[in-house]
Amino acid sequence: MTRSMTMTNTPPTNVLSTRIADELRRAILSGELSPGERIRQEELAEQFGASRIPVREALRILVTDGLVNMVSNSGAWVSSLTQDECSEHYQIRERLEPLLLRYNLGALTDADIARAGELVELMKQAPDLETFMRYDREFHWITYSRVETNSLTDLIEKLWNTTQPYRRVFMKLVRSGGIEVTHLEHELLLEAIKRRDSDEAESILHGHIRRTRIELDRHPEVFAHEFDKSD
Amino acid sequence: MTRSMTMTNTPPTNVLSTRIADELRRAILSGELSPGERIRQEELAEQFGASRIPVREALRILVTDGLVNMVSNSGAWVSSLTQDECSEHYQIRERLEPLLLRYNLGALTDADIARAGELVELMKQAPDLETFMRYDREFHWITYSRVETNSLTDLIEKLWNTTQPYRRVFMKLVRSGGIEVTHLEHELLLEAIKRRDSDEAESILHGHIRRTRIELDRHPEVFAHEFDKSD
DNA sequence: AGAGTTGGCATTGGATACATTCATCGCATA
DNA sequence: TATGCGATGAATGTATCCAATGCCAACTCT
Structure with missing residues (x-):
């Protein structure tokens, strides 16, 4: 990859x-x-x-x-995902991303954390969806990619990629509502990272992904696209 | 796959x-x-x-x-794995296989569980390593494959496959010691499955994989093979 | 003698041409 | 009218041939 x-x-x-x-x-x-x-x-x-x-x-x-x-x-x-498959991908992420974060937590530099902090602010002011998604991706990825190697990293990147089209549609739908909670979660996560509090960081990240999954589960229309899905 | x-x-x-x-x-x-x-x-x-x-x-x-x-x-x-990478694969399995088991737990048939019980006994009497590994694989896989679809299933199969060569060498080394604990864990797991106790089953399975990983971490000689490893 | 350079060889990457498969549509038939 | 069969065509699968790359050894030049 x-x-x-x-x-x-x-x-x-x-x-x-x-x-x-x-x-x-x-x-x-x-x-x-x-x-x-x-x-x-x-x-x-x-x-x-x-x-x-x-x-x-x-x-x-x-x-x-x-x-x-x-x-x-x-x-x-x-590739296309059914709603169930997408939910499954999110459940996998719920369990793996906290692990990857734990792997990286000790190795993150002050510069990494500073940049992550910037990105939290940038997300709040993002002018459009694509920009927001790019910042969001960079924010999380900073906290994941300090430790090199890692098939875990590849795996999680794949999960992000395969779910990206649906995340885009989903966020277009619920753009205004609930975005505040996301910002709050990012801030909490950042604080836990600053304290190098693995357990707390894992917990917040787990909840962050889980909440998105549950919201996504409530929007079947995201998966009603016009193409044949044969997988 | x-x-x-x-x-x-x-x-x-x-x-x-x-x-x-x-x-x-x-x-x-x-x-x-x-x-x-x-x-x-x-x-x-x-x-x-x-x-x-x-x-x-x-x-x-x-x-x-x-x-x-x-x-x-x-x-x-x-593909070859370093010891760290192999350990990483096991940590991923620790987090994902319990999830897959949970997915399947409600759908397992009485016949599935009966066969799993047979396999626990067969493993105890397995005449050689290859036979044991085949039974072990079938035992766990029965409890994973009742629910069809599932990229999770594919993912876990990949993890089993990529770690298989090392598991083989490892078991050859420690064949006699610790195998009793494995049988015990299988029995406990089976009991939890019979009771459809998701939390308990998850917990036992997590510990089962974790224990193997920790033992594997103690045997760096497993990873000292003669070929170039370029990944 | 030693280091850098060059040439050849083994191996992989890509283009063209042909074979095969599968889906679709039309037609014949019960 | 419904059904099943067979021809047709568009797409994929494979073989053969050629190009490009990279490694290694021999060679040159200092």
């Missing part, structure tokens, strides 16, 4: 398949491609001026990321 | 790449291929009487499973 979330700009590889994969991932995460949308190999190949071979490899890379589903002799689609 | 663990024999697909992937996965899980071992595309292609294209796709499938690592313009290796 390219760890795009960590803001470590991976130097542009000259391997075509990974470049195509990177571009596709960006398109999916930005919402240009929607969950359930069909992906045609030949179309993509033409679009990139390449043959279908690197396109296929790119698709397989995205399968690894959980962003694409491929079915033999049938085709590839942007 | 082919869900091989669930004993649902996937009918042999006539798509070459998936057949090659299945065979490779089997070879890795059985120990015929060791962590860190180099995989040469051409060699494999010849071995299967195929071209390198489906071999490459097979390797990408195994990357998705976490069983293979690929590096651009360099090659592919059977």
Whole structure:
């Protein structure tokens, strides 16, 4: 996984398949491609001026990321989640992200924490949804990515990515209501981190994710998209 | 993921790449291929009487499973874990398998539970290590696979698979000592399941995995294998 | 003699061309 | 009219061939 979330700009590889994969991932995460949308190999190949071979490899890379589903002799689609599956992803996050935070808590620098504090404020003043989501992502990710290695990090990045389209729709719906609670939770989390209080930080983070999941569970309309979902 | 663990024999697909992937996965899980071992595309292609294209796709499938690592313009290796990474995988399992068990607890049939009981006994009499590991896997998997769907199931299967080589070596080392505790834990777990006691079952399972992890942490020699590890 | 450079070889990455599969639609038939 | 069969076409799967990369050893130059 390219760890795009960590803001470590991976130097542009000259391997075509990974470049195509990177571009596709960006398109999916930005919402240009929607969950359930069909992906045609030949179309993509033409679009990139390449043959279908690197396109296929790119698709397989995205399968690894959980962003694409491929079915033999049938085709590839942007991954889509049912409401239950999305809820499941959130429950996994509830249990894993506090663990990852604990891993990192001792290693966070003062600069990390200062930046996290800035981001809490920036989120409050975010002019639009995309900006807010970018800040939110950076805020949490700062607290996750100090310790390097870590298949846990990759795993959680995948979970963020696969749920991102739904989070976007969801937040568009409930933009005004409940956002205050989110800011409060961020502040509490930041305070716990400053105190290096693992248990408290874990607890707040768990509740933060859990609350979002429960709200999301109340909005089935988020998952009523127009495309076939075949996964 | 082919869900091989669930004993649902996937009918042999006539798509070459998936057949090659299945065979490779089997070879890795059985120990015929060791962590860190180099995989040469051409060699494999010849071995299967195929071209390198489906071999490459097979390797990408195994990357998705976490069983293979690929590096651009360099090659592919059977995934290997450092001791820290393995410990990390176990910590993830500690948090996720209890959740999966909870998901399934209400749906388990009497036949499931009966079979689980048989397996507890069979494990006590297992003549060799491989047999024991197969029973152990089936025992836990029965309690995990009643509820279908579930990316959680796939995720946990991956974690079992990637740690399997080390579990094998580890159990070979400590075969005699501590196995009694394992049997006891299995019995307690089974009892909790019979009572449909989610909290207790979660707790026992958590401790079961945790105890194994801590023992594993005490045996660095398990991770001293002869191959290059480049992940 | 030692360090940097260059060439070749082994291996992976990609393009073209062909084979195969699957879904769809039309048509014949009960 | 409903059903089932078969042709058709669009998409994916695979083989073969060629290009590009990277490693390693031999060689040159100082």
